[in-house]
Amino acid sequence: MNVAEIDAFAAEAHAGQVDKIGVPYIEHVRAVAAGLAPFGGELVMAGLLHDVIEDTDVTAERLREEGVPERVVSAVEAVTNQPGVPYQEKIQRIIRSSDATLVKISDNAHNSHPDRAAQLPEEKRLRLAAKYRAARDVLWTAADDHDIEAIVTIVNPSLLDELRERRAAK
Numbered sequence: 564m565n566v567a568e569i570d571a572f573a574a575e576a577h578a579g580q581v582d583k584i585g586v587p588y589i590e591h592v593r594a595v596a597a598g599l600a601p602f603g604g605e606l607v608m609a610g611l612l613h614d615v616i617e618d619t620d621v622t623a624e625r626l627r628e629e630g631v632p633e634r635v636v637s638a639v640e641a642v643t644n645q646p647g648v649p650y651q652e653k654i655q656r657i658i659r660s661s662d663a664t665l666v667k668i669s670d671n672a673h674n675s676h677p678d679r680a681a682q683l684p685e686e687k688r689l690r691l692a693a694k695y696r697a698a699r700d701v702l703w704t705a706a707d708d709h710d711i712e713a714i715v716t717i718v719n720p721s722l723l724d725e726l727r728e729r730r731a732a733k
Contacts, residue, residue, distance in 0.1 A: 564630045566604050566611075570596075572629065573611040576619040584682040588618070591673060598669035598718035602710070609638040609666050616643045638662040642670070654698050658705035668702050668711060671695050672719040703729060 564572070573592055580588035596610030608631065615621045616639055626636045641663035644653060657663045673679070675695045680688050699722075703711055708730060715722040 564608070564632075566607050569608040569611050569631065569635075573615060576615050576621050580618065582679075583687075584679055588614075594673045594718060595666070595669045598672060598714040599665060600717070601713045602665060605632055605634050606638070606662060606665060608632070608635045609662060610669055612639045613642050613666050613670055615639065634662065638666050642667050650694065651697070651701075654701045658701060661706070664702055664705045665710060665714065667698070668706060669714045669718055671698055671702060672715050672722055675699075675722065676719045677721050699725070 570593070574589045577588040577592065582588050582591050592611050592614060595613055596607045599606040599610040612626065612631070612635065615626070616623055623636050623640050626639065627633070638660060641657055641660045648656075654667070657667045675692070680692065683691065703726070708726065711726055712723070715726060
């Protein structure tokens with residue numbers, strides 16, 4: 564499968580779904596995928612599919628049967644929530660894969676976008692901001708600063724200041 568076919572597959576899988584702020588869910592996965600464009604088509608595919616196992620009835624086996632490259636399926640599996648596994652433990656699992664780390668950095672950047680967060684109730688916005696910041700503290704240590712910069716420049720430029728602060732503290 565190529566990127567266009569994966570995009571169509573993701574659009575069909577997420578049809579009718581909306582995100583936390585009521586936007587069609589496909590817009591989120593496309594934004595995550597856009598942040599991964601500098602890293603090639605397979606990571607774009609992983610971005611498009613990053614929530615498909617978690618949020619639809621699509622399985623990893625079905626992705627393989629559809630012809631999705633194994634590298635893509637592996638990254639998607641790594642970022643997929645598993646029942647009973649705490650979020651921070653999930654983040655620790657993700658950083659064992661450089662591909663999954665980049666996918667999750669792009670996902671985190673989009674989820675942290677100020678335009679999206681501003682539409683959430685304050686309590687939820689503050690809780691999620693803390694959760695995503697804690698995740699970045701781990702994810703960003705597992706990736707190259709230039710790769711992080713490439714992603715956040717596309718997905719959420721407001722994180723560039725945080726990245727600069729991190730660099731200065733090194």
